[in-house]
Amino acid sequence: MRRTTPRIAVIVAGAVGSLVLGAAAPALARTAQATSTASSGSSAPSSTSAERLAPRTYFTMAPDGSSGLTQGGAGIPNIDSVKKTIYAYYGDPGTGISNKTVSPYISELENRTEQVRATLKWRYRESVREGRKPAIVLDADDTTLWTYDMEVHDMKFVFDPVLQDEWVQDQRFPATPGMVTLVNEAEAMGFTIFGLTGRNNGQKEATVANLDKVGYRGFTAENYFTKWRSTDPIPAYMAGKCVNMTACTTVEYKAGTRRHIVKDLGYDITLNLGDQWSDLMGGYADHNVKLPNPTYYLPSPNLPGKSQPWLAPRTHFVMAPDGSSGLHSAGEAIPNIDSVKKTIYAYYGDPGTGIANKVSSPYISELAALEAKQTPRVVAACRQAVRQGKKPAVVLDADDTTLWTYDMEVNDMKFVFDPVRQDYWVQNKLFPATPGMPSLVAAVDAAGCQVIGLTGRNNGQKDATIANLNEQGYPQFSSGFYFTKWRSTDPVPAYMAGKCADPTHCTTIEYKSATRAYIESRQFGRYNIVANLGDQFSDLIGGHSNTSVKLPNPTYYLP
Incomplete structure (x- = not known):
């Protein structure tokens, strides 16, 4: 059984340096309130700290990624949570295949298209009148x-x-829910239907055929506009419409084409529909309809001198970490995954190559501030425990706590975890140290704390992980004080007996909390874990540590 301790603390990057103590503190993300609670000197039972070990759910994010320069790691929507939210919205069980019958996305599209259909008759009559x-x-x-x-x-x-070209040429795309009915009603009513896409001229024929194949009427090659390739002549109507004619922006191309439809062909564009804001900007339409799409973002500057601030993504979001927000959020209320990626790039000083800046970035600055405030606190706890005749220890996770995985996760894996690639990086000891952490580990070691590693990496990766740590400036880690998780072919450690609800699939929290309990047990030496450091909340939940320190990491989420 874990010994009781007089003071339980949770330290979170994003509320840098603050100690969250007592039941009065409402949330980890509220730095000022957390600091105030800490300064009151109130104590709390271990259960209260666990209640606060949860991700933030409110976010401010600019679509261009610039929020990564200011929001801190906890203030960036975690990309794995964003993916889960998108899955829920599209009725995707996690296979990458959307539900084609029922989903929040389908419901929203059906409602949106019904609203538009209700206006078709009077819009048509007004234009004809x-x-x-x-x-x-x-x-x-x-x-x-x-x-x-x-x-x-x-x-x-x-x-x-x-x-993408394979899908286009093979005409594999289903119709967007609700849109066939809308377009066909409009065509039957007398509207001329124009297509205007960023797909290229070589994809025009297949696109029109795909539209016909899934039931649309009214689209013709003559009235379907695709973008020219570098080898194609630029349409005469676009002459002078782009600042750089060799790289015409989406808004320049689409607004210029709508101008052509209106000015040269003599039509009244009563409705302009698109899933991207850049489909709608630039004018030359009576009414714009934005369809939801959190799966990608194609920004484009507006035309010179043109201001349409209402045609812009939202910047405030509420998102549960488990993805459940996708069941009841509108599409525009889900953080767009491309904007999330850009925000992460900015935070890590990544110019878009998937390689983090190793010298200067908001991430490095945030870690430095966290380490500067927390190192002396943990050192003091180590020294105090030594004076009291205890055996103090500090427990640290591996990935993104002591070893930095960003370049693997982003450059190599593109935010899609690949266990084969991960093992390659592990066995070849390719990870740099997490910025500033070798100094923190050295300081607590010098203060008398036993340094202990506790990671979800498997037993077959233990030797390589310790070697990587030693090479990166952590001589304190050794095999006898480094815990890795057993593989299916390995025996389960005796101390884990009865600790997992499902012995064949022990959760991260079950494994890590039970291991910390074992470290504090008589069998292992009755260590007093004065601090537990990790980049995932699941590294910290489950007790058996006086203080939990959460490092920032928006690049993946392991609940």
């Missing part, structure tokens, strides 16, 4: 054709132009 030719302009991807299965199952949220 004014002597104009009513038309509707529609984007392709995720406006008329649904790309989710390609984007998520095949591409894993990482766009691949080769795969």
Whole structure:
């Protein structure tokens, strides 16, 4: 049984340096309130600290990623939680295949298209009454054709132009829910239907055929606009419409094409529908309809001198870490995964290559501030325990606590975990030290604390992990004080007997909390764990530590 301790603390990066104590502190993310509670000197039972070991649920995020420069790690939506939220929204059980019958996304699309359909008749009559030719302009991807299965199952949220062209040429896309009925009603009513997509000229024929295949009427090659390739002539109507004619932006191209439809072809674009804000910006439409799409973001600057602040993504979000928010949130209320990636890049000083800046970044600065405040506190706890005749210890996780995995996770894996690649990095000892952590570990070791490693890496990775740590400036880690998780072919440690609800699949919390209890037990030497450090909340939940220190990590989430 764990010995009781007089004071339980939780330290979280993002509320840098604050100690959260007592039941009065409402949330980890509220730095000022947490600091105030700590200064009151109130004590708390161990259960209260566990209640606060949970991710933040409120976020402020600019679509361009710039929030990564200011929000801190805890203030960035964790990309794994974003993925789970998207899965829930599309009725995807985690396979990358959306539910084609029922989902929050389908419900939202059906409601949106019903609202638009209700306006078609009067919009048509109004346009005709004014002597104009009513038309509707529609984007392709995720406006008329649904790309989710390609984007998520095949591409894993990482766009691949080769795969995309295969899907286009094979006409694999289903219709976007609710849109066939809307378009066909409009066409039957007398609207001229125009397609306007960023797909290229070489994909035009297949795109129009795909639309016809899934039931759309009204799309014709003549009225379907695709973007020219570098080898294609630029349409005459686009002359002078782009600041750089060799790299025409989405808004320049789409607004210029709508201008052509209105000014040259004589139509009244009563409705312009798209899933990207860049589909809608630039004018030349009476009314714009934005369809939800959190699976990618294609930004583009507006036309020079054109201001349409209402055509912009939201910047405030509420998201539960388990993805359940996707069951009751609108699509626009889900953090867009491309914006999340850009925010993470900014936080780690990554220019977009998947390689973190190893010298200067908001991440490095946040860690430095956390370490500067917490190192003396943990050192003091080590020294106090030694004076009291105890055997103090500090427990540390591996990945993104002592060894930094960013380049593997982002450059190599593109935010999609690959156990084969992970083992390659582990066995070849490729990880640098987490910034500043060798100094913290050296300080607590010098203060008399036993340094103990506790990781979810498996037994077959133990030797390589310790060697990697030693090479990166952690001579304190040794085999006798380093715990790795058993593989299916390994015997389960005796101290874990009866500690897991399912012995064949011990959870992270069951494994780590039971191991900490074992470290504090008579069998292992009755150590007093004065601090437990990890980048995941599951590294910290379950007690058996006087203080828990959470390091920032928005690149993955292990609940």
